[in-house]
Amino acid sequence: MENSKVNTPIDPRQIKGWGVDADPENDPTYPMRNRMNATQDPIPKNRPDNLQPVDTEVLRSVERPNISAVYGTPEPPKGLSGMIRRFAFRYTENEYLHWLPLILADRVNMVEGLVEDLAKGKVPNIWAEKGYDMDWKYKRGSLILKLSVLTAITAGATIWLSSGSKKSKTYKPKYKN
Amino acid sequence: MLAMEYRGPRRVRAVQKPMPEIKHPQDAIVKVLRACICGSDLHLYNGNVPDTRVGSTFGHEFVGEVVEIGNDVTKVKVGDRVIVPFNIACGECHFCRQGMFGNCHESNTEATAVGAIFGYSHTAGGFDGGQAEYARVPYANVGPTIIPEGMDLDDAVLLTDVVPTGYQAAEMAGIQKDDTVVVFGAGPIGIMAARCAWLFGAGRVIIIDQEDYRLEFARNYSYCEAYNFREIGDPVLFIKKITDWLGADCVIDAVGAEAQGNALQTITGRKLLLQAGSATALHWAINAAKKGGVISVVGVYGPTDNLVPVGNLMNKGLTMRGNQTSVKRLLPRLIEHVQNGTLNPKGLITHRLPLEEVADGYRMFSGKMDNCIKTVLLPPTVSL
Numbered sequence: 371m372e373n374s375k376v377n378t379p380i381d382p383r384q385i386k387g388w389g390v391d392a393d394p395e396n397d398p399t400y401p402m403r404n405r406m407n408a409t410q411d412p413i414p415k416n417r418p419d420n421l422q423p424v425d426t427e428v429l430r431s432v433e434r435p436n437i438s439a440v441y442g443t444p445e446p447p448k449g450l451s452g453m454i455r456r457f458a459f460r461y462t463e464n465e466y467l468h469w470l471p472l473i474l475a476d477r478v479n480m481v482e483g484l485v486e487d488l489a490k491g492k493v494p495n496i497w498a499e500k501g502y503d504m505d506w507k508y509k510r511g512s513l514i515l516k517l518s519v520l521t522a523i524t525a526g527a528t529i530w531l532s533s534g535s536k537k538s539k540t541y542k543p544k545y546k547n
Numbered sequence: 548m549l550a551m552e553y554r555g556p557r558r559v560r561a562v563q564k565p566m567p568e569i570k571h572p573q574d575a576i577v578k579v580l581r582a583c584i585c586g587s588d589l590h591l592y593n594g595n596v597p598d599t600r601v602g603s604t605f606g607h608e609f610v611g612e613v614v615e616i617g618n619d620v621t622k623v624k625v626g627d628r629v630i631v632p633f634n635i636a637c638g639e640c641h642f643c644r645q646g647m648f649g650n651c652h653e654s655n656t657e658a659t660a661v662g663a664i665f666g667y668s669h670t671a672g673g674f675d676g677g678q679a680e681y682a683r684v685p686y687a688n689v690g691p692t693i694i695p696e697g698m699d700l701d702d703a704v705l706l707t708d709v710v711p712t713g714y715q716a717a718e719m720a721g722i723q724k725d726d727t728v729v730v731f732g733a734g735p736i737g738i739m740a741a742r743c744a745w746l747f748g749a750g751r752v753i754i755i756d757q758e759d760y761r762l763e764f765a766r767n768y769s770y771c772e773a774y775n776f777r778e779i780g781d782p783v784l785f786i787k788k789i790t791d792w793l794g795a796d797c798v799i800d801a802v803g804a805e806a807q808g809n810a811l812q813t814i815t816g817r818k819l820l821l822q823a824g825s826a827t828a829l830h831w832a833i834n835a836a837k838k839g840g841v842i843s844v845v846g847v848y849g850p851t852d853n854l855v856p857v858g859n860l861m862n863k864g865l866t867m868r869g870n871q872t873s874v875k876r877l878l879p880r881l882i883e884h885v886q887n888g889t890l891n892p893k894g895l896i897t898h899r900l901p902l903e904e905v906a907d908g909y910r911m912f913s914g915k916m917d918n919c920i921k922t923v924l925l926p927p928t929v930s931l
Contacts, residue, residue, distance in 0.1 A: 375759070375762075375763075375775075377766065377772040377773060377774075380770055382745055382748075382749065382750055382751075385745045385770050386888065386889055387745065387746050387884065387889035387890070388745050388746070388748065389724060389745075389746070389747070389748035390746055390889070391718075391746045391747050391880070392722075392723075392724055392746075392747050392748035393747070394723065405645065406645060408641065411641055411644065414641045415641070416639050416640060416641070416644070417637075417639065417640065417653055418573065418637050418639050418653055418686075419619075420571060420572045420573070420619065421571075422570050422571040423570075428656050428657075428673075429656070429657055429669070430656045430657070431656065431657055431658050431659050433659040434652075434656070434659050437656045438652070438653045438654050438655055438656045438663075438672075439571070439637060439653040439654070440570070440571050440573075440574075440635070440637075440653070440654055440663075440685040440686065441654075441655075441656045441657075441672065441673065442663070442669065442672045442673030442674035442675065443570060443673070444600075444602065444603060444604070444673060444674075444675045445600040445601070445602045445603055445669070445673070451600075455598065459657075463658055463659060463660055463850065466851065469597050469849075469850055469851050470851075472597035472598045472670075473597050473820060475598070476594060476597065476598065476599055476600070477594075479555075479600055479601045480554070480555030480556070480558075480594075480601055482601065483554050483555060483601035483602070484554075484555075494554065494558075494560075495560075496558065498560065498906055499554055499558040499559060499560045499906050500557055500558055500906065500910065501559075501906040501907045501908075501909055501910025501911070502910070503907055503910075504907050504910040504911045504914065504916055505910065505914065505916075507916075507917075508911070508914070508916035508917050509914060509916060
């Protein structure tokens with residue numbers, strides 16, 4: 371492969387496939403081209419014949435009347451994050467009260483995941499899960515800098531907190547009424 | 548079976564999970580032969596997509612071999628090798644019958660704004676994805692397409708998303724012969740969109756990014772001009788200058804929520820999550836387009852709000868289009884393009900990793916390390 375920053379002018383017509391899909395009618399383009407409204411659609415409410423049995427908790431958007439004919443099953447809502455998700459699904463997709471609690475639930479779920487791992491006697495290998503081997507291989511300087519800053523902040527915070535707690539223990543008011 | 552598992556923002560691992568099961572008569576179980584990490588997986592990886600549950604398996608770009616089918620499956624049989632489009636479509640609802648297979652109304656209970664996508668959070672239906680040894684594939688009569696005889700699996704796996712999305716990005720831009728097309732983002736989708744712009748007769752294709760290695764790749768792969776926005780000053784002004792002060796006829800946003808280049812957008816969109824991601828590329832797209840031009844959005848944003856200059860969209864008479872790609876609609880034409888050598892999808896692949904090293908794969912792709920463009924994951928049953 372060439373390795374230069376030079377943009378060499380080319381004749382587009384020399385490029386294999388140039389213009390083979392050009393379509394003067396492509397304006398407006400897909401999906402407007404095939405658009406039909408409900409009255410033009412002979413069966414606008416058509417659904418697949420078979421519906422996946424609902425044998426797990428599925429959170430349903432209040433903007434649709436039913437559970438879709440198939441749905442994903444892997445991680446039903448559970449725990450505190452599940453409670454937050456159930457709350458979120460009381461609101462429409464048009465409201466922040468739907469989306470922001472879901473983001474909060476994701477963060478709570480992350481902590482639940484850690485607790486779940488530990489409860490099973492599994493200590494997560496954070497270094498491996500974060501793929502830090504790649505940083506060590508390709509961005510070692512940046513990784514060392516990040517870890518150093520993190521260590522310094524942690525150490526600083528620890529010292530500050532411990533000195534603060536000593537002061538509070540030894541604090542004596544200068545003046546008494 | 549071995550599968551990728553999400554544990555929280557920027558934490559993933561490969562673990563043993565239960566085998567997927569047939570849950571609906573049109574389901575198939577597919578043994579995965581190739582799976583990719585997509586740029587849009589990074590939105591999940593970074594924890595930016597609401598309702599991304601711990602324990603989920605990502606992966607919406609995969610091909611494999613059918614190993615089990617439900618009672619109603621007639622279009623594929625056990626042993627068939629199939630391209631699995633990234634979106635799950637019933638083929639019967641109001642939207643599928645308009646060819647909008649990326650907007651199916653019968654596969655996602657949890658949101659109406661988006662159809663179902665394999666391994667893309669519960670907001671996109673809650674289906675486990677293909678970064679695993681096996682995957683459940685609903686509506687096997689509709690989505691899975693048999694891989695033509697002789698087609699390389701590396702080409703096939705990129706027909707699940709990258710090629711159709713790049714192609715639809717160019718298609719939605721309404722490119723007319725000799726138009727100037729600007730593509731923001733030189734990731735795999737942007738590079739493919741730039742390549743496909745020529746198929747619609749573009750007269751000039753320009754790609755903008757900040758990674759020199761990706762720009763160099765795009766120059767060679769997509770035959771386009773490539774510029775680093777860190778070196779050209781204001782990218783909008785730069786585009787105006789090189790287009791006779793008019794702007795581009797068509798602009799494609801192939802970046803989405805992870806965009807860099809504007810501190811306000813980055814802080815509010817990516818760090819504080821006050822927006823549904825950083826909308827820098829879309830902001831630039833609106834301002835770089837010619838009056839009366841077309842903006843095509845295939846970059847993925849979250850479901851809440853973004854700060855973009857809507858006033859300019861109106862005042863300039865722009866048309867903005869976007870959609871999840873209708874992979875099934877496009878596959879026949881794109882398979883032809885691959886078979887006759889017009890498109891070379893596998894040329895995008897730079898890295899191949901065993902599924903066991905999925906965490907390294909995400910980190911490398913996310914950090915743009917080792918000149919990474921596209922990473923393919925191989926389950927243990929497949930040799931590197």
